[in-house]
Amino acid sequence: MSSSHHRIAIVGAGPGGLSAAAHAAVQGVDHVLLEASPAHAHTIQRYQKGKHVMAEPPVLPLRSELEFAAGTRESVLERWQSGIRASGINVRYGCEVVAIRPRNPTFLLEIAGHDAITADAVVFAIGMQGNLRRLGVPGADLPCVQYQLDDPDEYSNEVIVVVGAGDAAIENAIALAEHNEVVIVNRSDEFTRVKDGNLKLISRAIDTKRLGCYYRSNVAAVETASGAARPYVLVLDTAEGEARIACDRVIARIGATPPRRFVESCGISFPGPDPTALPTLTSHYESSVGGLHVIGALGGYPLIKQAMNQGYEVIEYILGRDIRPADHPLLEEQFRALPFGLDVDATLQLMQERVPLFREINPLQFREFIIGSKMLRPAKGSPVFRRNDYTDTFFVILDGSVDLEIGDEDSHRLTLGPGQFFGEMSLLSGRRRSATVIAGPGCVLVESPRREVLKLINSVDAVRLQIDRHFVIRAIRTAFAPGASDEDLAGVASGTRVNEFRTGQVIFAEGDAADTLHLIRSGSVAVSRNIGGREIVTSYVAAGNYVGEMGLMGRTRRIATVRANVATETISLDAGSFDSLLAKNPALRQKVQALVRERLAENARLAAQPQTGDIVSFLMQQGLGEATDVLLIDESLCIGCDNCEKACAETHDGTSRLDREAGPTFARLHVPTSCRHCEDPHCMTDCPPDAIRRAPNGEVFIRDNCIGCGNCEKNCPYGVIQMAAAAAPKPGLLPWLLFGAGPGPGENPAARDRKDAGPKKAVKCDMCKDLAGGPACVRACPTGAAIRIGPEGFIDLVRLSDR
């Protein structure tokens, strides 16, 4: 094929790329759509058969030459396929773009195995999956080599070699070993960086010889073996020399090149090193390299409809037309409630001018941020949120004012005005609100969900710095000096440092010189003491509190070791800064001394009961340090009736969100597989429709706009999320009792597997937040074995059950 030139080259035939190409084709613009895989919409092609694809967000209108509506994977793909034909897209499959080089004024696109092409403008629509790494050895293109495994039950009685040592490789190997002889090839001498569960599974399978394993081995070649029992031979370079495995199939799961690295190699810059940071883009999706455009998930828009709209819009922009984005009506609707009387663009501009925090944000990101936010006009005197609420949204004041009430008494009031923000304490720590906020006259607020703000913090340095600085000042004020003004505390704040600790890392050790105090900003810590040669955990301290005050009061040595339970951030305050605080606030000394006394008494009590510390250590090892509310079962009371599971299923669409029997046990305390409502929930990290939220009382729950992608199920380290469809409604109790109309209460948990079930969505414990009376599992336990408790209660729990 000869080298060719196009007006627009579109990389990636996902929803965004397809929509862009379709619009270019309909407009009669010279274009080419390059797709690495052999078919369109590679990610959706890999969904399991019949999976329901959702069209979120429902309020956003679709703007594309291609059709798209919620439906099965097959119907969605089929519509796009016919759209590709109808619109006359110039698509080239099997063309993996490996490099893009600016050649002013055009771009040179290098394609693996094909001639390079040139284009005036490039649209990146490559999504977040990345390109799968290939074996790259002689014979790697033989038909027995595959990089995907859709259905392990498709194969039986084969010899299959799985190459790779990650979660995907392990999961494939274990599933295939049911009906095949499986060998796994690992480049290093152990399995690291995999989930705990998978590590256990693979170690056990290898120990019991259910599958073979080659360690420290690299694939050298794949060869055909004509006439042999198995048609292929995989040649390995092992530490002991060459090894040859006769096999039917080779499945290589050796990871993917992260798309970010590829994008960076094209010269596109990112604002920060955080993996969630998004490339810097203009409001026309143009990156820092003029002519290179980024749309879809890679640009921070993970939903299909968003990507399709952007595909359409980016072509318009490249053609020099300045159309209004599809989300324009959404913003108009949002701003209707505002008292400014301005149009959308002027309102956005006013916001960015008035609020220093918003100034550095690029217009495209700001637009997205505002769409994700809510405009509020609370009546004067009404509370925006109350102290100890569990909400984690973030507020910016556009107009009017609010009053903050810090501490238990309302003697300490603080007024914030236009341009200022609040709510960052709970946002960063995942803990309860530390103050009550009351709306003042003419108050206009922007309320933004946690995820939108975190996206900004990770992408825009200026936002992170401002929020950090305020966080420190307010944290010090809340903990030590409720009456002090920002100016008073600015001096103290400048003497602080933000420290990060990994899980298990020691913050300070018993015997160290005591010269700093740590205010825990996020995460939690365990305090332990060496008693009789053993380390005994004496207390648990959550975000928003402080540790290390004992030493500071008397300037001595540490009398306890403090360790991070989970990834933890602290703000450390040195002795000098602390003294200046003490000088400003004489009551503080008494307050801190009271806390010191209380902790010393606690230590003395625990020293007398060392096994209490053991149990607390066990609970911490189960990751309960990052929990806010956890289900604990006393096995000396549990009769195994599973009424808890039945109650859960009966009150939640037929699927129990807890598994009573599974989970570890220590000294009669059993930690069932059930959501702990983590402070900083892992499940929330990658939810495309932002369906996972935290309710005011702390419940982490999944809203109805879940698209069933399964990311949260994978991200939860405790395995408490499952994908399930709602079960059919059951007859009432009396018809069942009197006439045998089944299934009865608590019966037939498999009702959810019926054929006509709706789409599967993620389900998890919502702590029965919508039920009067609280968690059904606890209320249904006949023997009192099940309780729900926060980590603060662990020490009491253990001590009481010892009696």
Add this chain to the structure above:
Amino acid sequence: MHQSILAYRRMRYLWIASAVSLAAIIVYALHRPAEPPNGGTWLGYTLGVAGTLLIAWLTAFGIRKRRYSSTLGSVQGWLSAHVYLGAALVVIATLHAGMQFGLNVHTLAYALTCLVVASGIAGVWLYLRYPELMSRNRVAQTREQMLAELVDLDRLCSRQAAAIGGEFPDAIMSGRDRTKLGGSAWALLAGRDGSQLLLPSPAAGGPQQERALPNPSQTRLLDWLGARLAESTDGERTRQIHELMSLVGARRSLLDRLRRDAQIRAWLEAWLYLHIPATFALIAALIAHIIVVFLYW
């Protein structure tokens, strides 16, 4: 914090039940009816009505337990009250009967009441004692995990037996195939092990006579392996048999634990097979008792 059903809310229902019983006893003791104490006096009727209402409420526990979204107290509170007030029913029923017993439907209702309460007390005892035994026996493993481990051990035993060769694979396979878990209700409750073993005939050349021998707790298989171990003179073979024995030993203790688990679970449910049918029989007898009493008034 965790609290047993007896200790629930500082034994609130024990005090209530005791107060009700004590009040009934005192009134009964002070009561001087014209005729001997029986169900027909004003006190007898009062106690009878109270007992009937109590039985109706105690039975309603079965409904409350299944009303998963009910906010009417917690199931634990209900059970605690069910236990204490159920025990008080015996006092009320006895006083209601005025100690008059005979071979009639009235005494049948009374006897059934006692049977229901007695089985309930047995249930309370099981509920308080067995969970801890079950937990200790399971050693933080679920039943499914234990069964998965059994499958693994079976695989390892077969592999090891195949490596030794000779009559070993047959012996191990027969031990595996004739392992029994579960069985009749009686076998479950007694924790009886009906496993058997077919041993290869020792007399080579003689007629192939195989007999299934009882193999409780895999002891016969372990004995047989022990004998082979003693006979073995080859160092490598001795090591292999030894390895096989320890695998079979591990399998034995796992089987014992599974059987014990099934036994405990069976006991935790068994008493209900008396308690619930007896309750329904009681209700039937109670209705007959009430109708008869009013018919012959």
